[in-house]
Each structure stands twice: as structure tokens, then as C-alpha cells.
Amino acid sequence: MWERIEPLLPQAERKPRHPGRPRLDDRKVLNGILFVLYTGIRWGLLPQELGYGSGMTCWRRLRDWNAAGLWQRLHELLLSELRAVALDFSRAVVDSSHLQAMKGGPAAGPSPIDRARPAVSTT
Template structure:
């Protein structure tokens, strides 16, 4: 066998994904064309995520199916909650292996250009008012993405702080109740509003947020850099550097899938 390409699903990851995929019954009286193998189609979806190539340019010689087939399967699996379930499953495995640290968390947002518009886009204040979106991410103390959300490019980061905190799933993996709240949350000056500090405290989270008007060099960056590292990993996937999807749920699907792959890499690298 030839060397596995970076975007092709390895056996260990496929074992995690396969049970999450919805079963599609084939009609025997009017079977139609045989459904393409799910693993091949997933390779096609990951090829687009990694390379950023348009769906219609998906190379047919790779035998991953047509771009339209991969697009529909991405949409159907997003609607079935597959990507969210995969991310949550891998977070639980990380926690079971003592690789997830809820003692600290960090949040931030990052702008991306939205080339075709669509829902959850808006004029970006950091890109001369061009249409864009924002990725919002919360990570654990090691930079593992716990949740990622999508908004318009004109949304202020702080307005998404609480939705992002609430987007963290209950993470199993250890005896007792699942964990979903970090002990301490670090954020930059964009989140400096006392009302949000109180909301975090109400959830039992200690906010450590830089104050506006103070000199740089507060030392908080030694805890906040992990979220920047998470963005670097996410935007290594070329499909996440620029938003091409008009449908916001499809871009969210790529964003969640990217988080899951980062979790899988961390789990695999540490346990190998």
C-alpha cells in the first residue's frame, strides 16, 4: 500500500467516527445507484478542509466521490450532529487520559473573510468593512479547543463570551459528574466588562481579564497564548482561513471538524 495522505482518515480515527454516522437504509425495490462508501466520502470532505479547494475541483482520480456528493454528506452529517458528537467523544478520551486541564481556560476571536456572504457575516472593522465572519474559541490550559462558534465579522468578542462558555459540552471520561466549567478563564482587554465578570462568577468561574487603559505586560499572555496557538492550528486548514460557504451551518461543520481533528492529533501523539 502507498503512504497515507494527510487528509485520509486513519484507522483509529475511523473507529471513532463510524459508529456516529447515521445508518441509511437502501430501498431494495428501487435501489438506484449504490451509495458511495462513507469513509471515502469523508476523505473527500477532509481533502477540501485541508486544501481549501472548491467542491467542484475535487480530483476525481482520488476516488472520493464528486464534490456534490461530499457536500451533501457534510451537510447531512452536520444535521445529524456527527461532528459535535465526535468532538465531545474525543474530549472525553483526552480527559480520561489526563490530557485535559479545566483549571484554566482562554477565549478569543479571530476574523476571516467571507467571500460569498451568507448568514452570520457582517462588515469587518479590521478588514476595511469587507464582509467577514468571526471564529470564537475557548480552550483548556493546554490549548485544546473545548468549543468554537461562528458569528458575523461585526460582532464584538465580548457579546459571544457567555454563548461560548455555554457551548462547552459536558465532558465525561472520569468517574463522577462530567466537567464543563473551567476554574479560571483568561481573556484580553476586549472582554473587559464588569457585567461579564459577574456572569462568569455566577457560574463558578474566576475571571482574569486584562483591564483597558493599563499598560501592556500584565503577564496574562503566559496563560492566553494557548488560544492563539489553537487558532494557528485551526487556520492551518485552508478551508477555515477564508469562509466560502454561504450556509453558516456548513462552515460551522468545518470548524467543529477541525477542532475534533486537533483533539485526535493530541490524543494520538501523546499516547503513541
């Protein structure tokens, strides 16, 4: 996956007069971002011992990558690869049962959430 992500990352420019601290490797930061998103911990609680940098570094890089459109480009790249292999949208099904029906009828049936209550008609 890294081979697909790395070329899409925006290149950070170093200022020769004010170089500051060396930039942390993008791959390590990506691992830190994924760790926080997977575990659900707060950014500030990202353990330094893991080598992913600080939570603030990961958060800033996520913000910058999002602003640069990295995730959209990655999504499009993966979709194009899937289409090239075998993804056939002609047989795709979209389930939208979680959305409220805008025009309900009087015979809508029982509530699927609470069977003891009758369905609410929106007409």
C-alpha cells in the first residue's frame, strides 16, 4: 500500500536559512495516523515509544495531506485499479435503508427498530 501512497504525498520544501528540526519520515507519520484512527485514542496520547512522532505532528500531517487532496487521489487510484482487475459496477447494490423515507404511506408497517410501536407516516 505504501508504494501507492508515497508518490501521491505532497513534497515538503526545506528552508535553507531556517531548516529547523529534520522532518519525520512520512511513512512513520502515516503509521501514527492510522494507529490513532484505529484505536480511537486522542492525538495527544499517541505513545512516543512507538516512533511515530508526536500526536500533534501526526495531526498536522493529516490536516496538510487532507488539504492537498491526498485521500481523494488515493481513493480514485484504488478504484481505477479495482476497475481494471474485476470490479463490475453493473451488479453493485446500494443499501440506503438507514435514510429516512421522504414520502411514506399510511400502510408503512411496524417500526423496524421497535416492533411494539407502529410506523410513523410522513404524509
